[in-house]
Amino acid sequence: MKLKNICLGIVCVAALSGCTDKMDYHEYTSYDKEYVFSDFGRTAGFVNNIYSYLDYDLLGTTSLASACDEAEMALTYSNVLDYTNGNWTALNPKSQWNYYTPIRAVNYYLKNAKDLDFYDLRFNQDYEEQMNRYKRYQYEVRLLRAYYYFLLVRAYGDVPFTTEVLTEKEANSMVRTPASEIFDFIVNECDAVALELPIKYSDLENDAAGGSTNPESGRVTRGMALALKARVLLYRASKLFNESEDKELYKDAATANLEVINYCNENNIKLGNYTDLWGADNWKASEMIFVRRVGDTDDPERTNFPIGMENAKSGNCPTQTLVDAYEMKDGSEPNPKDPYTGRDPRFAMCIAVNGDKWPNTNPDPLEIYVGGRNASPIAYATPTGYYLKKYVDGSTDISASTSSGGKRHSWVTFRLGEFLLNYAEAAFKYFGSADGKDDKFTMSAREAVNKVRKRTGVNMPDFPEGMNHDSFWSRYKNERMVELAFEGHRFWDVRRWKEGGVKSIDRVVITKNSDDSFTYTRNTKSLVWDDKMYFYPIPDTERRKNTNLTQNPGW
Incomplete structure (x- = not known):
């Protein structure tokens, strides 16, 4: 185990800067625990790290x-292909x-940061504020530890x-x-720390109760504690960890995910525009x-921008x-000659197709047909017939x-849409029906899915009764x-469902005809999968x- 004695070299980061919207990391190195935990800034830096x-x-x-x-992946030299080409092994473990x-x-x-008082700071104007931050740190790090174990x-x-500090010998046994x-x-950790964490750091007031005139964001909250518990219980109930598919575990998962939904309702966390989920200000999105x-x-x-740029x-x-x-x-089948018109609006928001003007900084519409400026036979052109929009900022040059180094990007760890779907899955598995509900679970699985499909800018037809x-x-x-496309769920979903993994992907090859129409020819690429x-x-x-350490079966 890579568990080295922290006293031999602690890499920390400085305390939070004056910014209210992010943690500002500045690295420094210390060699002594008394030195680290005798100063609030260094203690905060340890937590931030x-x-x-x-x-x-x-x-x-x-x-x-x-x-x-x-x-x-279009870049054929990328080692992400090892997951699907047979090169994934215990010697190449993607650790x-x-x-x-x-x-x-x-x-x-x-173990080492208990009962600190930062006595030298006692006359500072913000002493009480800093002490209240310090008191929260124990709950923050416990939640982070729970998340890392997940x-x-x-x-x-x-x-x-x-949960102990081990010697190297102990760790390696x-x-x-x-x-x-x-x-x-x-x-249990999520339950223990949830009420000790704020709903929003911006809601804290600078008073004797322990608020802050410099609200921090990017720190774990009560909502994250509830969300982690809910996601964990869905995983625990899923077939990968629940071979018998015990319905009581699904009941627990439905309960926890409903608690997240109710928490969101109570705190004005709600579904908004789908495209608000990415972009420089996505961390402010309503859900x-x-x-x-x-x-x-x-x-x-x-x-991810198209080859040719x-x-x-x-x-x-x-x-x-x-x-x-x-x-x-409209529920129809796609037109083979015009396969993209009339699809779920999320499609055009997430995926760039032949003829799209994408990204904004591209002077020409995409040519993804064979021989086009963004297609084969150009090396590393898209092998699938599509390019990506979601999580990519189309205004970036x-x-x-003219490159300015890019704009802010933030990764969505937990959002409301996931938990409506999590609840739908757990309720469906518990009741055995899309329409099942009772006095406790008053929203059916079908109704939960439909809330997602009716979100602003999407408005897809309901799943029927x-x-x-x-x-x-x-x-x-x-x-x-x-x-949840490209939000880090699919790779894990196909595993926890334990329904056979991913054995192939479909692609399309686009050819331009003499009359300027296009022909779309599907092909399938086989992937290596073993249970x-x-x-x-x-x-x-x-x-x-x-x-x-015993090895997982088959490896």
């Missing part, structure tokens, strides 16, 4: 969107083991678990703890529960499989002469693929250090 491990998948060259059926680093930092903080269990199933026990720990701030960057644009790489190209998930608004079991389940999975891929392999390097 724990935040720095929060995950995000902003559609770079290793995005998991291209490790499932959402997208195909998630690094989450033990912040987990150990949390354990270290909780990321590990999601990937590996049973994993080593501890641990055995794997059952996933069910870790799920219980996460749920956000927790957003991971990434900062100013143009990497998503450089990676200066500095563009094509990147994660949406598949025809994903395109097929976007229903026609990446040309060498009386859908049979297979029809609802198929369309629910389809709806989830569409609503061992439901879980990641334990990295071989870790098993060499710790012979007590």
Whole structure:
């Protein structure tokens, strides 16, 4: 396990800056715990560094969107292709083991940062404010630790678990703890810290109760605690972790996800415009529960803008499989000669097609037909017939002469739309019916899905009453693929459902005819899938250090 003694080298970040909208990271190194925890700024920096491990998948060259059926990576040298080409092994493990680093930092903080008073600051005007921040830190880091354990269990199933600060020898002799026990720990931690965290940091007032004249955002909240619990309980109920599909676990999941929905209703967190989910100000969108701030960057644009533009790489190209998930608004079948007109409005918001003027900085409409300026046979042109819009800022100029380094990007960790769908899934599995409900669950699975489909700017037709079991389940999975596209869910959903993984993706080849019409020819690319891929392999390097670590089946 990569668990080194923090006293030998702590990488921290400075305290929060005066900005109210993000944490400003400035690294420094310290070698002594008394030094770190004798100063509020250094203590805050230690906590902020724990935040720095929060995950995000902003559609770079290793995005998991291209490790499932959402997208195909155009850059044939990208190692994300290892997930689907047979090169994924315990020696090439795509390791998630690094989450033990912040987990150990949390354990270290909780052991060594107790009962601090920062006495030297007692005459400072903001002393009370800083002390109240310090008092919240213990709850913040406990929630972060719970989240990091979720990321590990999601990937590996049973994993080593501890809340103690271990020596290297102790760490490298641990055995794997059952996933069910870790799920219980996460749920209990969420319950324990939720009421100790604010709903919004901006709601805190500078008074004796412990408010702040400099509200911080980007920190974990009560909503994140409820959201993590709800997501964890859905995973625990899913077949990957619940082989018998015990309905009581789905009842627990439905209860927790309904609690998130009610929390959102009570705190004016509501569905808004779908396109508000990305862009420089997406962290302000009305349905956000927790957003991971990434900062100013143009990497998503450089990676995913269409080939043929200066500095563009094509990147994660949406598949025809994903395109097929976007229903026609009138319920009809797509016209083979005009396959995009009349689809779910989310399609045009997320996916760039032949003839689109995309991005804004592109002087010409896209030519994705064979021989076009954005298509084969140009090296690294889209292999699927599409380019990506979602999470990519179309107003960004990446040309060498004008590039400004990009705009703010933030990763959506938890938002209301997910929890309406989570609730729908759990309620459906519990009742065995899309229309089932009772005095406790007064909203049916079908009604929850329809709330998402009726969101501003989308307004898709309702799922009808009386859908049979297979029809609802198929369309629910389809709806989830569409609503949560490129938000980091699909790769994990196809695993927790345990319905066979991803064995192929569909693409389209577009040819231009002599009359300027187009022909769309579908083809299928086979992917390597083995059921061992439901879980990641334990990295071989870790098993060499710790012979007590058993390997996941098949690896």
